Amino acid sequence: MFTAQAQDDPSLRYNMLKTDYKTKNYDSALKNLEWCLDNSPKLTANIYKYGGNLLDDVLKEATPEKKAKIAALGKKMYEKRFENYPDEDPAKAHSDYADFLKEVGGDKEEIFKNYDEAFKVDPTKLGVGSIISYFTTVIDKYKDTDLQLVFNTYDATVEAIDAKVEGYLDNIQKLHAKEDEGQTLISSEKRKLHAYTVNSKALGQVEAILDQKMEEISTCEYLIPLYTEEFEANKTNKVWVTRAINRMFKKDCTEDPLYASLVEQYQEIDPSPEASVLYAGLLMDKGETEKAISFFDKAISQETDPAKKAKNLYKVADIFKKRGQNAKAVSYAKKAIAAKSNFGRAYTMIATLYADGVNNCGTDEFEKRMVYVAAKTYALKAARVDPSIGVYASKLGKAYAANEPSKKLVFNNELGLKSGDSYTIKCWINETVRVP
Structure with missing residues (x-):
């Protein structure tokens, strides 16, 4: 038994909160949490760490009546946290509070407000479901009134995710x-x-x-009028210009004159290797292929950062891919891998281009299906080095594996090859693989 004086000791009550939580004595833990919030909210930030975990656990089994009480206690706890520890991982704190409010059926605007606060500090602090929930709300709220805000939110989220x-x-x-x-x-x-x-x-x-x-709102039909209207006001804003270029390139809006204007503007405000790569793409559109390739190679050689060099090489590969020049696309994708060996998207680009070339490589079914062996190899390599695209890459790998030569086809092949033998794929692919 503790004396009345001892029970008013903040450190003791905090330690009781910890012990009660760890031993799942939740009713006592809730009382100690409330006492700490009322009497010693500045004692330690761990009050809020244990408190958040405690409330989450209790909510899993809570009756509607108890859930209402937990909602009130949670509101108090998060308000105290924001008041006393405003700089203690604020993005996670606001994201956690939004998740909590969702769980207890809180006000939708309050939920959005807290997700928004978290997002502004660090989008990656939101959980997977929270990011999706927040972004869905942004689209629903602003797609008809402020499309640029939706794009800005998307870009900021993706850029933060990519960095992470x-x-x-x-x-x-x-x-x-x-x-x-x-x-x-x-x-x-x-x-x-x-x-x-x-x-x-x-x-x-x-x-x-x-x-x-x-997908629905980032079409050329939406993008071109939006960027045309905002071009003059934003043409010296490097971030705006590069985001506009990237989105128009990704959505195949590059034939519109606005795309050329954006690229030329980018070259003017930031004559970087990346800008030069995009400008070389315009030269290709004008039929100046040799000059464009010279421009590509010069731009790549000027970049010293391996990650940026790889991205620029991948961009060149993508430009050739969009023009149906698959051999050149693969060549630059391989250069991207040489610059950054864990560049998963470069591997999947090669895999898909190889698979697209099946009917042009080989004289019989066995030789054509051997192309899928090379495609599978690159897809599975992508899944290993870059788990962020692992689901997509693994699906590709399984699809290509299903199209490899069957045992019967291997047994009857006219080259006399056996399982495990080396085989060099004919045509532009020119990869050596093992017979399955």
């Missing part, structure tokens, strides 16, 4: 390098590899879902 994923992929690459050298990962490294893989995969899926939600 890049960090995970770099860490994955270092651990894979150890494995490839024959070293065994210790348990902590295995846990980290698993966490990096899971997190990058989750963020990659978020980006795919956001792209899907943007």
